[in-house]
Amino acid sequence: MKTNIYKTYYFVSAIFGISVLLNFFDWQLRGYYTEKAIAWIWILFTLAFIIGFWKSRKIKIYFFLIVVLLILSLLPMLLPFYAMVFYLTDTEDYQQIKIDNQFRLETTRHHPMSKARVYIYENHFGLFEKNIARPDYQEIITQTLSTKNHPDLTPIQNVKIIAQNSDSIGLEYQINGHKKLIYHPIKNVNDGY
Template identity: 35%
Template sequence: MKNKNIIIAYLVLTLIFLSEIVLNFNKYSYAGYYTDKIIGWLWLAMTVFIIIRLWKKKAIKAYFGLLIAGIILSILPMMIPFFAILGYFSTFDNYQRIQLNNDYRIERYRPGALSKPHIAIYRQKGILEKNISKVPYIDVLERVLQRSSIDISSDERQEGIQEARFVNANKDSIGVEYQIMNKKQIFYHRIYENQFED
């Protein structure tokens, strides 16, 4: 009976974990940067616990085999899916998170193993939040530093955001005032089509 309760709890956690993945594919997630990390790590810890506790069962051995096969297959195509999995469970390549106000937050992050840094804007509604805009970080640097990307050195490209302040938002864009390298400038992020709904 104890094992049955553990399996039920694990299945519930797995459904929450899968719902987070489905939400991510649609540019949604549960509100807060660490929420999906906590859900992921709880699922991972519970998976290890279930495998160790119920190892004698054939179904668990098969499940473990499927998980290992999935990890190996994700490594084969240039390790890109593997790095996506790693990014989901960790803060790897997530450089900054800034809460603009109660409704909006931004992240400076690398969306993939071979990608350059981006800025993403999230809008929170209740327990969910949605990625409403994404732009390469170099575009923000060009605007704030008032220089072409050709004239921005690789060291300067690594400079973080000192401060970000919400300016305004409408159905087409959201204005954020950035301070980078002691320079301030407003950057208007274009909102994905039909993503701004009240």
């Protein structure tokens, strides 16, 4: 029984670790809530694991290591802590649009110090998504509305794929009734940002 619980926890931890590693290389499991669900499942399993095996010295060390890492994440201006909060919740996620079965768009800030961006994800193998472009959200709003005087988070009403090739993707944005075709270069570097 005890070994089954350990194996289950290691399996959940491995899935969580793979999810984080994929994210670092601009890949993720398909769907908006998939990563968040995996992270929360890992947190719940970790709490249950620690409570269930609290008498073990290794588990106490593991618990205090997690607490110390959480406290250390607060020291550098809370940036790592906020990055974890953004990863676990939909804080700073403004909009998700499914363009078609192959592409989806997400307007968000993935990092506490970054500006809002439009992340364009392409479906691969039915299970994974790759971030292929992340243009600046304000530039899209400014180009579409042809003015700099607009609310900060004007929602995108509709998006259509007009053209795609190996080095760019053309999207027609509709914002406040205005339409504009914008070509975005496709990233060929996995920078994890």
